[in-house]
Amino acid sequence: IPQSHHAGTGPQSARRNQPFLTPPEEEEGGGGMGRGKIEIKRIENQSNRQVTFSKRKNGILKKAKEISVLCDAEVGVVVFSSAGKLYDFCSPRTSLSRILEKYQTNSGKILWDEKHKSLSAEIDRIKKENDNMQIELRHLKGEDMNSLQPKELIMIEEALDNGLTSLHEKQMEHYDRLVKHVCMS
Amino acid sequence: IPQSHHAGTGPQSARRNQPFLTPPEEEEGGGGMGRGKIEIKRIENQSNRQVTFSKRKNGILKKAKEISVLCDAEVGVVVFSSAGKLYDFCSPRTSLSRILEKYQTNSGKILWDEKHKSLSAEIDRIKKENDNMQIELRHLKGEDMNSLQPKELIMIEEALDNGLTSLHEKQMEHYDRLVKHVCMS
DNA sequence: AGCGCTATTTATAAAAG
DNA sequence: TCTTTTATAAATAGCGC
Numbered sequence: 374i375p376q377s378h379h380a381g382t383g384p385q386s387a388r389r390n391q392p393f394l395t396p397p398e399e400e401e402g403g404g405g406m407g408r409g410k411i412e413i414k415r416i417e418n419q420s421n422r423q424v425t426f427s428k429r430k431n432g433i434l435k436k437a438k439e440i441s442v443l444c445d446a447e448v449g450v451v452v453f454s455s456a457g458k459l460y461d462f463c464s465p466r467t468s469l470s471r472i473l474e475k476y477q478t479n480s481g482k483i484l485w486d487e488k489h490k491s492l493s494a495e496i497d498r499i500k501k502e503n504d505n506m507q508i509e510l511r512h513l514k515g516e517d518m519n520s521l522q523p524k525e526l527i528m529i530e531e532a533l534d535n536g537l538t539s540l541h542e543k544q545m546e547h548y549d550r551l552v553k554h555v556c557m558s
Numbered sequence: 559i560p561q562s563h564h565a566g567t568g569p570q571s572a573r574r575n576q577p578f579l580t581p582p583e584e585e586e587g588g589g590g591m592g593r594g595k596i597e598i599k600r601i602e603n604q605s606n607r608q609v610t611f612s613k614r615k616n617g618i619l620k621k622a623k624e625i626s627v628l629c630d631a632e633v634g635v636v637v638f639s640s641a642g643k644l645y646d647f648c649s650p651r652t653s654l655s656r657i658l659e660k661y662q663t664n665s666g667k668i669l670w671d672e673k674h675k676s677l678s679a680e681i682d683r684i685k686k687e688n689d690n691m692q693i694e695l696r697h698l699k700g701e702d703m704n705s706l707q708p709k710e711l712i713m714i715e716e717a718l719d720n721g722l723t724s725l726h727e728k729q730m731e732h733y734d735r736l737v738k739h740v741c742m743s
Numbered sequence: 744a745g746c747g748c749t750a751t752t753t754a755t756a757a758a759a760g
Numbered sequence: 761t762c763t764t765t766t767a768t769a770a771a772t773a774g775c776g777c
Contacts, residue, residue, distance in 0.1 A: 409756065410769060416628050425756075426629035427762085432754060433621050433633075436771095440618060440637070442598050444611035447638040450622075451661050455630040459664040466683075468676050470669050473658065476636050479644040484655055492677040499684045506691040513698045514717060515724025516602060523732045526725060532699060533722050539700025540715055547708045593750050593773050610773075612744075617771060621754095 426454050434462045441465065447472055471496070611639050622647045632657055 416422040430452055441448045441464035449472040450462040463469045474493050477484050511517045512529050513536075521529075601607040615637055626633045626649035634657040635647040648654050662668050696702045697714050698721075706714075 409767090411628075411756070413624050413627050415630055421756085422629050423761085426625065426631060428755060429621065429625040429629065430631075433618065433625060433635075435754090436614065436618050436621060437635075439598050440611065440614040443596075443601050444607050444614065445600055445640040446611055446615075448618075449634075449636045450618075451634045451657055452625070453632040453657070453660060453664075457664070459661065461661070461665070466687075468680060469661075469667075470676050471680060472636055472638070473669060475638060476644065476646065476654070479638075479642075480646070482654070484658060492674070492681070496677065496681055496684065499681065499688065503684060503688055503691070506688065506695060510691060510695060510698070513695070513721050515721040515728075517604065518725065518728045519604070521728070523729065526729050526732065530722070530725055530729070533718050533725065536698050536700040537715070537718050537722070540703065540711060540718065543700075543703045543706070544708065544711050544715070547711070593752085593775090595752060596773070606774085608744090613772060620771095 422455070430454070430460050434460065437462045437464075447475070449473065449476075607640070615639070615645055619645065619647045622649075626650070632660070634658070 416425055433450060433452065437448045437450045440446050446464065447467050448462065448464045449469050451469075452460045454460075461469065463472065471493075473484055476482070508517070512521070513533060518526065518529075601610055618635060618637065622633045622635045625631055631649065632652055633647065633649045634654050636654075637645045639645075646654070648657065658669060662670075693702070697706070698718060703711065703714075
């Protein structure tokens with residue numbers, strides 16, 4: 374998409390990143406080439422501060438999304454610009470409320486009363502069930518088996534064999550039906 | 559401090575970033591040069607997932623701190639590892655509670671009282687997920703297959719075959735380890 | 744679990760539109 | 761204010777300890 378212009382300059386080999394041994398002509402005679410390091414302290418210029426906020430806010434939300442996907446982590450992020458505008462992110466399959474609830478449980482800090490403990494408890498229970506199935510599924514698919522003992526592997530193997538057997542029977546039924554159908558026509 | 563070795567390869571002018579047209583001698587005969595892009599999807603290898611989580615978690619908390627300082631923003635971040643360990647950040651001069659209060663005011667979402675809805679919605683969602691996994695599990699175990707089409711059966715078959723293949727590899731590892739152990743004793 | 748190393752990939756500060 | 765561009769600064773994947 375970028376692939377800017379590059380009016381037919383010629384060969385333009387595959388090299389990239391020609392640093393700038395000689396400044397390849399300043400775009401304008403004028404001054405600033407800049408980009409550069411900044412120290413981590415409040416940006417005084419309000420405009421710059423706003424721009425930087427916008428960029429970094431996007432950056433953080435993106436990072437949050439990435440870690441939640443990559444590492445299967447639960448993440449909640451809430452950001453207010455200095456102007457008071459709100460931005461937030463919450464990992465999929467959960468909610469800020471849920472994360473905060475967990476936060477309370479885990480940190481001991483109480484963010485709100487405990488009216489919803491029971492609902493929460495049910496969610497925990499179901500999620501646990503969920504996790505167990507997830508694990509079983511993974512195992513049947515041959516994933517995450519490093520922690521398994523030989524005995525457990527054998528049980529999985531039996532399950533898989535049984536599955537295949539049943540499945541083949543079923544496939545045979547389909548096959549027979551097909552053959553029968555063809556013969557009759 | 560770093561300034562590693564670089565045994566006198568020669569002139570080594572000020573250029574950096576010599577990619578690696580020819581690998582300038584591998585340190586050891588051994589293999590891995592690696593580093594590289596990864597796609598944003600769950601990291602299957604548990605160990606890598608944990609390491610990446612740790613690194614990126616630090617990264618996000620750092621970014622949160624930076625934006626809060628640079629841009630005078632209020633930021634709250636809560637992260638749970640997949641193992642359930644909690645990490646969090648909150649900008650200075652405030653607290654998570656205060657940020658959340660502001661969040662409610664600003665977003666209209668009421669985290670506490672309206673939590674019922676989100677909780678029950680979540681329960682519904684999880685239960686549905688649960689059901690789907692249940693079905694998939696049954697299928698892999700060769701149950702409830704009457705409603706499946708041949709094509710679907712084939713997909714299941716492939717899954718089972720893949721599972722068996724992976725599993726046999728794993729069993730082979732156990733076996734090899736056992737043999738090795740016996741021989742050594 | 745964490746730190747150091749380095750090649751690469753990303754994020755971004757500045758500038759200009 | 762948001763976007764695109766470009767040169768730099770940072771983050772980080774895969775190793776090794």
